[in-house]
Structure formats: C-alpha cells, structure tokens
Amino acid sequence: MTTNSTSAPVTTIERLGNHVGQTVTLQGWVYDKSSKGKLHFIKLRDGTGICQCVAFKGDVSEELFEKLGHLGQESSLVLTGTIKAEPRAPGGYEMSVKEGRVVQQVEGYPITPKEHGPDFLLSNRHLWLRSKKQWALMRIRDAVITAIRRFYDERGFVCIDSPIFTPAACEGTSTLFEVQYFEDKAYLTQSGQLYAEASAMAFGKVYTFGPTFRAEKSKTRRHLTEFWMLEPEVAFADLDDIMQLAEDMLCYVVKQVLERRKPELLALERDLTKLECIQAPFPRLSYDEAAKILAQHPESTFKYGDDFGAPDETILSKMFDRPVMVHRYPKEVKAFYMKRDPADPSKALCVDVLGPEGVGEIIGGSQREEDLDALQGRIREHGLPEEAFAWYLDLRRYGSVPHAGFGLGLERTVGWIAGTEHVREASPYPRMMYRIYP
C-alpha cells in the first residue's frame, strides 16, 4: 500500500489552473483509462471536472503502476503529482502521477463509454449522473435555480414556500396523488399558487419554489409526475406586470447560464446562438391572433374556442427565435381563479409562455379574480367544495387587491436551455408514470 509521504495540498480539478508547476493531490474516480505499455492514462473525475493523469512506469512504485493498470471504470482513488499545462489533454491540464492510493478497485461498472438505451440508463440513474453529459445538465440545472433565486432576491421578493400536503385540489382539474394523512386523506400539491396568493397579501412580492405532483397518466417527453415549479405572486400587479416579470426573468436566467455554464452547454453540444438571442422584447400574441395563425396553418386541427394542443403550441413556438407569450384565452379553457378581461368578458386575463424550438409551455400565469362574489360564483360553477376554499375566499374579504402571478416548470426550462430532448434528463431522479426506481 502506497501512502502519501508528501503533504501535497488536496485540490479540485476546476482549480487546477492555479496549480501549474505545483505538486497537488486529487481525489476522485476513474472516468476512463487506457494504457500503452509502460504508461497509463487515467481520466480522473472528481465532481468538479475531469483531469487526465499520466503514470509512467519508473515514476511511480512498481506496486502502484501494477494497480493502476487494473483499475476498472469508477474505481475510487487518490493521486498525487505535478500539474502542467498540456494541450494534448482534455481540459488543458494534466497530472504527472508520482504517488497514489487506490481506495476501492472496481470491476464491472455497468455504464460503459459506449451507447446505451434510455431504459437501461434510467434504471441506472444513480450511476448515470456521473456521466459527462448528465453532470453538465445538473450543473446547468443548478445555475438555473441559483439565477432564479438571485433574480427574485434582487427584486425584493420573499421566498415563502407552500405546503406539499394539501387538504384538497387546488384547481379541481388535475388528478392528484392521494396519501394517508393520519385518519384523513390528503393530496400531494399540484401547485403552490393559492398559498402564494395568501403569502403575497402578507409580504407583497413572494415566490414559492418546490416540488409539485401530477397523477395524470402522461407519457411524453414533456411530462414528469413530480417536477419543480417556481411560482411568483405579486400584490397590486396586473397581467401586463407579470408578463413583463416573466420576460425579465427568462432573459436574466439565460444570461446567467451563458455566463456561468458555457463549458457545460458546449459539452452538451448546445447551439449557443439559440440562447444568445433570448432578449427582450418577446413576441406577444393574443389568443385571437394565435387562432388566426393556426386557422391558416395546414397542419393544425385547431378549432376556435379550444385550448391549443401540443402540436399547435409547436407551430406557434417555431415561428419565433425567442419565447412567445400568448395571452387572453377563452375563459372556458382556463382555471376558475383567473380574472375576466373587462374589455372582453369571454376571455381570461392569462398568459402562456411557449419556449422556442418547439419545447412547448414553460410558463402559465394570470391575473387573479380579486372580487369575492365573482370568485364564489366561479367556485360553485366549477362544482368545487366551498368549505375547502374558505381561507382562500378570506383573501378577498380582508383587503383584497388586484394581484397576479405565474408558474414556471423548472425541468422544462432546464431542458429548453440545455437543449435536451426529454424533461426526464433535466431532473436528477425523474419520476414518471412507469418509473419510480431508483
């Protein structure tokens, strides 16, 4: 067993640029290895990046050289050596190994550098996360989350999270997951919005950001049964205000990701020009304007008055190089809490933001009905249990004000920015209709 006799400082691969010419220690896992006679090339992965470590026979002990030659993928090890700039090495830096210690030698790691199918990879999600592209994706997801929180913090919003256990349906439409709550039934939340409205009346500008659940049997690349949703809610705001907010936020988030995660985007072979053009102003279409476009489109089966289907959204989003905001849908296809447009009471004051490149809806929002009588009537029309909404109606009894907000689907947004085909890859441990392992 080789031990570190030197006291070389431990560092990480992302900081190697500060250590050129120095002897340092890296701790990580074998990402890939190839040997050529009297030298081993070990691509070491430490969570912050990948560094090629070269061990020449003669530079290290016989025992270590032999051990390094038998390392399987994902063997864990600690290596000490000198760092040099090396154009032949991926990443630009390379370690000349002097000493090392194998923490665990591994055989038979399931995910090889070759091709694998989605079923196999999803069953091995706990290991798949170590792969380069999944690693890049999760780092982009992290940057999106951080950017969102920064954005709202800078604008004076307060994060007030909504509960995950709820006593009843929020909107009365989606199928919910039912859980046993002591002696009673409860449901996993499908949206934190109603609570965000209450929070907004207490704090002015708020957002809630957490997991939401839909028990719908959706099997498409846009659907998860568990996904994270960001929901800002603003007192004294109208539809135009939150459309502006959504536009500002998306521009900010994309800019931050471009600044902080460019290597990760490139690792995913993302076309950066598609992100660089995400600039205000975004195109805005009324439902009526969008309906006219679809009526003239040969591939659309859209009928006026219907909600847009997924193919219709794709047609609309492909017309623009940035997100398109479609507003003022017919009230019949939208939720009970949305305020009517005073200029046309058949329409709701709402907006859907459709991501570009055919990714579909990433944001849905609205101005909320603040009038007590109107809202009560709406709850009855929809056949919702009034008792369950008593607290929600209180918000219209005690200092009701115009207010508005929206919900953003995190995984769809990450998938769009990262350019992935499926939302499931934008979630670290995706939950889908037929998949709850690992």
Add this chain to the structure above:
RNA sequence: UCCCCGGUAGCUCAAUGGUAGAGCACCCGGCUGUUAACCGGGUUGUUGUAGGUUCGAGCCCUACCCGGGGAGCCA
C-alpha cells in the same frame, strides 16, 4: 384511457420457419502519448412470460408482463 413501436449475451444490435451471431464491455499477453486507442488470444445465452400452430418457432397466432414514443391533460 386510447394509438403506434419495441423486448435476443453485462450493453448496442443482427439472424428467409431449418446448427444462436457480431461489435463493445470483461479477462490474459504486447506496446512511452492515448482521446470511443490499437494488435493477438479467451469467457459470455431460460431469445420478456405462458399457451398454441408446425416435422421444426427468436421469427407465425393468442393472452399477459415490462419499457419507449405520441394523444388527451398540463408546467
């Protein structure tokens, strides 16, 4: 819930109704600059499950199981 596609070695896939195959992975040997290395040798099977048709089924038929894509619904 509905429509379409698929299930063969650890992985990715091939195999007119007629002996179950390849590449990769893995193991052994060789090589001082590999980037999915290369060269030589070797190991790898309840063809998703259960029936049926047939002299003979991985292939045809029925049912079921598992997964993928899409519709609806939504973010």
